[in-house]
Amino acid sequence: MIKTQTVVLAGASGFIGRYLRARFERDGWAVRTIGRRVTTGTATSAGWNGDGAIARVLDGTDLLVNLAGRSVHCRYNARNKAAILDSRVATTAALGRALARCQAPPSCWLNASTGTIYRHADDRPQAEADGELGSGFSVDVARAWEAALAAADTPGTRKIPLRIAIVLGPGGGALRPFATLARLGLGGHMGPGGQKFSWIHVEDLYRAVRFLHARTDISGPVNAASPDVVGNRELMRLVRRAYGARLGIPTPEWLLRLGAVLIRTETELVLKSRWVQPQKLIDAGFIFRQPELGRALLSITKGRP
16 A cells, blocks of 8 residues: 655645645645644644644654745834744744654655845846845845754754745735736836746646655755746736736836835835746756746636646
């Protein structure tokens, strides 16, 4: 008989986590969870307030995927900065302590990080081997996040910080604000329009997780991004096409900054130039199912995975 494999999803209540859980279950995996929502009276679910309970959920499993982290769609005041940082670093550290207590820890730990760790890049792609790390609050968070993973003493578990680009998919993800602007006729380019947009379809993110678990020769940071990087002008043209919006009024940078204050968010999502190259995945032979942004957007609007 084939043994059922078990994955632990930490921080799985968001768009990505819900998708990954459904896909793992569809592929016959048993799923356990760690997060704020705990199913009482079961050994397959634990909260963040006890290393022992977390260790019991982790022990004897095959794969750990940690997605925990507060949303960055807020103003970067002192209170929100502290919550964003703690929600990533403290949870990663807790998983490391719990894994050290396991008799049979999972062989692989994929810990979410972000493609935003690289500098504002409009001159060349940023691959794992030669990418230049940036500066600022988001980069500081990413560095601390990955440092917490590196500090975890888990000799029996291979660790991979997964530097995830902006995730797109049906029913959620980062596409929603772009789609809203397009429907309102405001889907023209944003700011200068040349800033690069790195992205990945949520189905390819799931497939990359499965791929990296199987490829035991891969460790260290991995960029999870499509190789099809486009500028903001092209991004918004493709969004307008996907949503049938004929008119797209450009949004100048000063108006974006004013609007960000009004809706209590930051402009980094649309103004930072992210040019993330998935070189490790490409070199290892990973095949993207949704490699082209235009086709991916059309499939999303039609509700296809």
